[in-house]
Every structure is written in structure tokens, then in C-alpha cells.
Amino acid sequence: MAIMNKMRDSMHIVLYALVGAFVLLIVFEWGMDFTGLNRRKTDAGVVNGKPISLTEYDATYRRYLDGFRQRSNNVEISEQMDARMRDQAWDFLVSQILLDDKYEELGLFVTDEEIVSEVMSDDPPAIIAQQFRDPKTGKINTEALQAAIASPENKEAWIQVEDIIRQELLFKKxxxxxxxxxxxxxxxxxxxxxxxxxxxxGRYILFELAHAKADSLYEITEADIRNYFNEHKEDYKQDPVREANFVMFSTAATTEDTLEIIHDLEALKPKFQTAKNDTEFVELQSDRFADFVKTYRPGKLDAKISRLFFDNPSLKVGDVVGPFQEFSEYKIVKILAIDSDEDRQAHASHILLKPEGARRADTLAVMAEAKQLMRELTSDEKFAEVAREKSDDPGSAQKGGDLGWFGKGRMVKEFEDAVFHAKPGQIVGPIQSQFGIHIIKVHGFEDRAIRGAELVRKIKAGPATLERVNRQADEFQYFATEEGFEKTAKQDSVEIQKTGEFTKNGFIPSIGFNRSVSNFAFHEEVGAVSPVISTQDAFVIMQLTGKNDDGYRKLDEDLKNTIREKVLREKKMADLREKAKDVMAKADGNLQKAIEIDSLLTIHKTNQVMLTNAFVPGLGRDKNFVAALSALDEGKVSNPIETKRGVAIAELTKKIKGFDSDFEVRKNALKDQILQEKKKEVMNNWLKDLKESAKIEDLRTM
Known part of the structure; x- marks a missing residue:
């Protein structure tokens, strides 16, 4: 049956969608194949003594990959995205083992009767509802569902569906x-x-940090910094990190490589022109196959590329245009169709003259100058010359006033109307707009849109370049291992760069996301020299210089300097709190008296604020301040309140609370909202503890 074929084809996507719902409640990101896979001796890892085979891991990863490609058509998968999907596959398999163990420990199971009841209910699992719910009535089409179940050809698919539902019900239990x-x-x-x-x-007074004692009057000791670090250690929690030095041997394309790309594309042009199946030809020859049919309009193209398509009166269907460069690619394009286009494009140049003042006389003087200039513009060359000399539009002046191609809606109305009512070759104006006085040269119009098949070659190093650079990198790696990394770099005049701290599969400046880097850095000891690692733009050799697996940032000089600023702020805030208490004691808790005692103080009004919209004039968004103000009774004054700008003393002048009747109406919805948040937190913590208490060995090689 067609519907079961559809279910079978989209099975893994549905599974990811189901597990995606669980992700809202848990810290793991899951994929799925609950049916189990064959194991082999080589393992990706071990969880509580149970192995995860490389075959199983790779199959799960590829399900994620296939699902992503189907959901995100034409998106190129980066190193970072690939690493994330590998980690998702790993986390799912780890989670599956942990949960299966827990189901067994707790005696949880799902009977066949429970599955049948769930399938035939008015609110069945998502995998059933997505395929059998009637969009018009919102109800399940039970006849189609029962027919699908009864069909012998769907037996294997239903086994998979049952496994999905069984896992869903187990997790609910x-x-x-x-x-x-x-x-x-x-x-x-x-x-x-x-x-x-x-x-x-309310209103408040602020003892500003800017008015505290000078920084030099505070002593910050090493003990202060160490104590702050220990007291706030959880703020500096982090994943294991590594540091390394590295050198790079660039694999950027040379001039010879670029000429070779152009030569290859020139050789392909006649073959592309006579190809009977453009799709197969592009798939075979192009570096980028997805979405290869494009529509070209002059206003959407670089001027040089636009001329290749639209300044060629003999261009016809079947012709091949190019090669031409666009960004980091060279392209040839086979013309598939030349269509009329409702979005008419215009090509124009202009000379902009801005009046020096805002008076009418200033404008009239520039108008007169523009009319005189128009009499002198006898040729395109003269127009471009005058534009370069006199135009007040610096962007176009350097191009002889050329604005390129544009459609309607791109220019101000006065300018647009003048251009689209003119004839090709006509000079129109002077036209006044908000920008000044324009003299416009209309070069022409284009009413065509050209559809073509792109064949792309990325500008990258060729085999000879890669071999030469790889040989240089190999030589460096050998001598760096034998004689020392820094010594070899100095002898070869190669710059040593530093990664800074990076996490497993984390981003490294100049390198990016690279699994081979992570594999080396997180499996070797400090001092080790890496093999030659291929990155997007270079061959890299690294030396591991640091590792930190204790789960917290290292208290190095950078962190000490950061903490020193925090300790200094704490000391200043403590002084300001004492000062606020002293002033308010002398003022008998009266804000007006306080500003008379301390001339630096001013009474500020808060306007009406709420915890859900906690913007306070003079303080910015400050939920802590609004919470303290809300806790007061009308007419009462607060204790010192810490804010981003200093210490505040607030007085509540008015409080408007919600009606009890409104609360009764919303009570159940609010309780449900809080309950869902609590459940999410409890489940998150439970699963996090489950994972942390497990013995997990990650044996993957990236």
C-alpha cells in the first residue's frame, strides 16, 4: 500500500521526530533504531560493560545524516554539523543502553495488548497520527489504519512501528x-x-559605583582571588580542554591551479552543450550538484557576469556561457530558457549634486548648475568624466556614475519614475530627491530572465599543489618529532600559532572544527607532535602544550585578571552598602533628607514596572531591583539593593495587584505550566545523574 511505503521510507525521520519530543524533557539528543543491530568485535565504546559496535554506531550516525539531508535540502554539511551528528548518534546509543538497563531494573515492560490499545485509541502515537489522521475532520481514519495493519505486505514495517510504540510507552512509564x-x-x-x-x-536613590573610592585604594591579594575562585568554582565549570601550538602549510589554489580549472571548464563546454541529459552531466562533472538550475536577472548579478548574459544579442537556448568567476567558484552555464520577465530591470548612471544649504535659493542654484552640465554631456565618456569629477555620490562616482542594473522598488520614487519613463540612451533631469539633484543617463532596459544549468568548479588546489605542500608538511612533521617542534619551526621560518583552550570538537581559530584535531589532542599526552592533519585550507602539524580534565577552568593569569575585577567590584559594593545604610540612618529613612545629606544623590522615578518587564529608567533591565521593590508595602523603604550601576535604596509609592477572580480563572493553567517546568527539571536531573553514575568508555576514533 502506498501509505505504508511512505511510512517505511520516512521511518527513521518519524523516529527522530518522536525522540525529538523526548529531548524537550531530557539532556540527551536521541535518534533511533530500537530493533537492534548486529555487533562486531571492534567497538565504538562500552557502557556499563555493554559494547557499542562501530557498525551500530556508524549505522545510527548515517540515519542522522540521511534525516538531516532530507529535512535540509541543499545545505552543505560542515565539520561542526557532522561532529554534532556523530555526538548525537553516540549519545543516543549510550542513552538506549542506560534506559534499557533501567527498564529491566524497574521491571517495566509493555504488552502487545497495550500497543494495540494505543494504536486504536483516539489519540494514537505520532507515527500513526501523522499518517492516518484525516486533516479535514482531525480524526483517525480507522478504515485505512485497519487495512494497513491487515495487509501482509506491511508485516515488516509494522514490526518496526510496534517497536517504536513500545519504546515510547516504556519511556512514558x-x-x-x-x-x-x-x-x-x-x-x-x-x-x-x-x-x-x-x-x-516607586522612586530610588543610587550610590553609584563611579562615586566609590579609587581603585588604587583597594588591595586585592592572591588570597582574595583564590578565595573568590573557590567560592564561585561552579561558575568556572567547563568540559575537558586542550591547548596546542600549530603550524600551517596553506593549500590555497595557485595561479596555475586556477588556470587549470578554467582550461578544464573550457574543454567541457562543447560536451555540456551537446549533453542529452543535463542532470547526469552536472552530477558527474560539477563540484556542486544541488539546486543547479538557476534563473539570472541583470539586477541580481555582478556587472561583469551580467554582461556575459545580457549584452550578447545572439545568445540562444543551448549555448554555454563562461567560464566566469563568482566568489570562490568558476562556472559555466548552459542556457535552458530565455523568458519574458515581469520584473523589468534598468541600467543607469547618475551625477548627484547636493545643495550646500537648506534654503530654496541653494536648491535653485544647484538646479541651474545641473542644467548647465546637461548641455555639456555630449557622450557616455563625457558623462562618466563629469560624474567622477563632480558627483557627490562617492559610491558611484568612482565608477563614472554607474549604478548597475536595478528593478522597481530599489530607488527612491522620483529617481525610479524618471528612469522607467525614459528611453534607452536618454539623459533625464535635473530630478530632485531627498538626496539632492540628479542628472540621469539611462543605458537600457532588460525584460528577459534567463534560466540555465550551472556547472561549478570550486577554486581549490590541484593534485600537484597538494602533493608539493603535503611533502613540505611531512618533512616538517618528521623533523619536529625528531629534533623539536620550536627548533624546526625556527629553522624553516614557519610561524607558530596558538590554539588557546578548546573543547573536544570545539572551534579553533584559523582551523575551525576538525575531528582529526580532536582525536589527536584528546588521545595524546602533552608534548606529543601530531601527524599531518588536513583542514579546509591547509595542512596542519600540532604540538600538544596543555590539557585540563578536572572540569574547571585553570586559574591562569587571564582568569586572575577577570576575578580581580570582580573582587574589586565586590569590595566597592560592600563600601557602598555601608555608606547607604549610614546615610539612610542619618536621614531617618527619608529619601528627600538623604539627598540633602549627600549632594551626589538624586531621586529617580521608576515609572510603572513589572517583573515581566523590568526596565527601570537609570538602571536598565533589572529584575532583582523590581523584585525588591515589589516586595515592599506602599510607603516603605527598602534595604540596600545591588544593581549593575551601584547600590540603590528604593521606596514603593504604588502597587497594583492582579484580581483574585482573574487568578481563579487562570489558576489551573498556571499550575500546569509550573508542573511541566518541574517535570522537565526533574527528568533532566534524573537522566543526567543516570549518565554520570554510569561507566562510559568512548573509544571512537574521529
Whole structure:
């Protein structure tokens, strides 16, 4: 049946979608194949003594890859995206083992009767609902569903569907157990309601950081820095990191490589022109096959490329245009169709003259100058010369006033109207716009859109260049291993660069995301020299200079300097708090008296604010300040409140709370919102603990 074929073809995508729903509740990113795969002796890893075979890992990774390609047509997969999908595949397989163990430990299972009941319910699992729900009625088409189940040809597909539903029901049972003690009180709902609906107004005085003692009057010791680091250690938690020195041997294309690309494309032109199947020819010969049929309009192309298509009156269907360069590629294009285009394009140049003042007399003087110039513009060459000398539009002046091609809606109305009502070759003006006075030369119009098949060759190094550069890199790697990395770099006059700290599969400046770099850095010891590593633009040799696996940032000089600023701020804020208390004590808690005592103080008004919109004039967005203000009774003054700009003392002048009747209407919805957030947090933490307590060996080679 067609519908089951569709289900079978999209099976892995549906599975990812189902598990994607679970991701909202858990920290793992999952894919799927619940049916199990054959193992072999070579393993990608081991989880609690259970191996994950490389075959199983690779198959799961490729399901992610295929799913991504189907969902994101024409998107080129970068190193970073590829690494992320590999990690997703790994996390799924690890999670699958951990959950299967937990199901067995807790005695959780799903019967065939439960699966049938779920399939035939009014609200079946997503894999059923997506295929059998009638979009008009919103109900499941039970006749089509039962027919699909009964069909012998669907037997294998239904086995897979049942496995998906079994896993979904198992996970729901696990969730119910883990979150059985999660509940929400009316008081919690009321607090959320008040946060969303209480409006407050007030005023405040601010003891600004800028008015604290000078930095030089504060002593920040090494002990202060160390204590701050230890007290805030969780703020500096991080994944394991590495540091390395590296040298690069560029694999950028040479002039010879570029000429070879052009030569190859020239040789392909007659073959492309006579090819009977353009799709097969492009797929065989092009560096980029996806979306190879393009529509060309002059206003959308570089001027030089535009001329190849639109300044050729003899161009016809079947001709091959090029080679031409566009960005980092050379292209030839086979003309498939030349169509009329409703989006008419114009090509024009202009001379812009700006009045020196805003008076009418200034404008009239420039108008007179423009009329005089128009009498002198006897040729295209003269127009370009005058534009370069006199135009006040620097962007086009250097190009002789040339604005290129453009369609309607691209220029201001006065300019557009003048151009599109003119004839090719006509000089029109003077035209006044918001930018000044224009003299316009209309070169022509284009009413065609050309559709063509692109054959692309990326500008990259050829085999000879790659071999030569690879040989240089190999020689460096050999001597760096034998005689020392820095010594070899100095002898060869090669610049040593530093990676800084990077995580596994993390981004490295000048290198990017590279699995081979991660594999070397996270499997070798400090001092090791890498093999030659191929990156997008170079061959790289690295020497590992540092590693940190303790889970926290290293307290190096950079971090010490950062912490020194934080400690300094803390000391200043402590002084300001004491100063605020002292001033308010002398002022008997009165803001007006406080500003009379301290001339640096001013009373600021907050306007009406809410926790959900906590922007305070003079302080910016400050939820902590608004929360402290909201907690006051009307007419009461706060204790010192820390803000980004210093220490504030606030007085509440008005509070408007939400109505009890509104709360009763919204109470259940608020409780449900809080419950879902609690469940998400509980499940996240439970699964995180499950993973952290497991013995997981990642044996993958990247």
C-alpha cells in the first residue's frame, strides 16, 4: 500500500521526530533504531560493560545524516554539523543502553495488548497520527489504519512501528515513576500570577559605583582571588580542554591551479552543450550538484557576469556561457530558457549634486548648475568624466556614475519614475530627491530572465599543489618529532600559532572544527607532535602544550585578571552598602533628607514596572531591583539593593495587584505550566545523574 511505503521510507525521520519530543524533557539528543543491530568485535565504546559496535554506531550516525539531508535540502554539511551528528548518534546509543538497563531494573515492560490499545485509541502515537489522521475532520481514519495493519505486505514495517510504540510507552512509564512525587500548590501558582500581574511604581536613590573610592585604594591579594575562585568554582565549570601550538602549510589554489580549472571548464563546454541529459552531466562533472538550475536577472548579478548574459544579442537556448568567476567558484552555464520577465530591470548612471544649504535659493542654484552640465554631456565618456569629477555620490562616482542594473522598488520614487519613463540612451533631469539633484543617463532596459544549468568548479588546489605542500608538511612533521617542534619551526621560518583552550570538537581559530584535531589532542599526552592533519585550507602539524580534565577552568593569569575585577567590584559594593545604610540612618529613612545629606544623590522615578518587564529608567533591565521593590508595602523603604550601576535604596509609592477572580480563572493553567517546568527539571536531573553514575568508555576514533 502506498501509505505504508511512505511510512517505511520516512521511518527513521518519524523516529527522530518522536525522540525529538523526548529531548524537550531530557539532556540527551536521541535518534533511533530500537530493533537492534548486529555487533562486531571492534567497538565504538562500552557502557556499563555493554559494547557499542562501530557498525551500530556508524549505522545510527548515517540515519542522522540521511534525516538531516532530507529535512535540509541543499545545505552543505560542515565539520561542526557532522561532529554534532556523530555526538548525537553516540549519545543516543549510550542513552538506549542506560534506559534499557533501567527498564529491566524497574521491571517495566509493555504488552502487545497495550500497543494495540494505543494504536486504536483516539489519540494514537505520532507515527500513526501523522499518517492516518484525516486533516479535514482531525480524526483517525480507522478504515485505512485497519487495512494497513491487515495487509501482509506491511508485516515488516509494522514490526518496526510496534517497536517504536513500545519504546515510547516504556519511556512514558519511566517518566511516570520518576515524576510521581512532583506536584504544584495553589501558593506556587499565586506567586507566578503575582509576578505576571503585579505593577509597581516607586522612586530610588543610587550610590553609584563611579562615586566609590579609587581603585588604587583597594588591595586585592592572591588570597582574595583564590578565595573568590573557590567560592564561585561552579561558575568556572567547563568540559575537558586542550591547548596546542600549530603550524600551517596553506593549500590555497595557485595561479596555475586556477588556470587549470578554467582550461578544464573550457574543454567541457562543447560536451555540456551537446549533453542529452543535463542532470547526469552536472552530477558527474560539477563540484556542486544541488539546486543547479538557476534563473539570472541583470539586477541580481555582478556587472561583469551580467554582461556575459545580457549584452550578447545572439545568445540562444543551448549555448554555454563562461567560464566566469563568482566568489570562490568558476562556472559555466548552459542556457535552458530565455523568458519574458515581469520584473523589468534598468541600467543607469547618475551625477548627484547636493545643495550646500537648506534654503530654496541653494536648491535653485544647484538646479541651474545641473542644467548647465546637461548641455555639456555630449557622450557616455563625457558623462562618466563629469560624474567622477563632480558627483557627490562617492559610491558611484568612482565608477563614472554607474549604478548597475536595478528593478522597481530599489530607488527612491522620483529617481525610479524618471528612469522607467525614459528611453534607452536618454539623459533625464535635473530630478530632485531627498538626496539632492540628479542628472540621469539611462543605458537600457532588460525584460528577459534567463534560466540555465550551472556547472561549478570550486577554486581549490590541484593534485600537484597538494602533493608539493603535503611533502613540505611531512618533512616538517618528521623533523619536529625528531629534533623539536620550536627548533624546526625556527629553522624553516614557519610561524607558530596558538590554539588557546578548546573543547573536544570545539572551534579553533584559523582551523575551525576538525575531528582529526580532536582525536589527536584528546588521545595524546602533552608534548606529543601530531601527524599531518588536513583542514579546509591547509595542512596542519600540532604540538600538544596543555590539557585540563578536572572540569574547571585553570586559574591562569587571564582568569586572575577577570576575578580581580570582580573582587574589586565586590569590595566597592560592600563600601557602598555601608555608606547607604549610614546615610539612610542619618536621614531617618527619608529619601528627600538623604539627598540633602549627600549632594551626589538624586531621586529617580521608576515609572510603572513589572517583573515581566523590568526596565527601570537609570538602571536598565533589572529584575532583582523590581523584585525588591515589589516586595515592599506602599510607603516603605527598602534595604540596600545591588544593581549593575551601584547600590540603590528604593521606596514603593504604588502597587497594583492582579484580581483574585482573574487568578481563579487562570489558576489551573498556571499550575500546569509550573508542573511541566518541574517535570522537565526533574527528568533532566534524573537522566543526567543516570549518565554520570554510569561507566562510559568512548573509544571512537574521529
Amino acid at each position: 519511566l517518566q511516570n515513576l520518576v515524576m510521581s512525587g512532583v506536584f504544584v500548590t495553589d501558593d506556587e501558582a499565586r506567586r507566578l500570577f503575582d509576578e505576571q500581574n503585579t505593577k509597581v511604581s
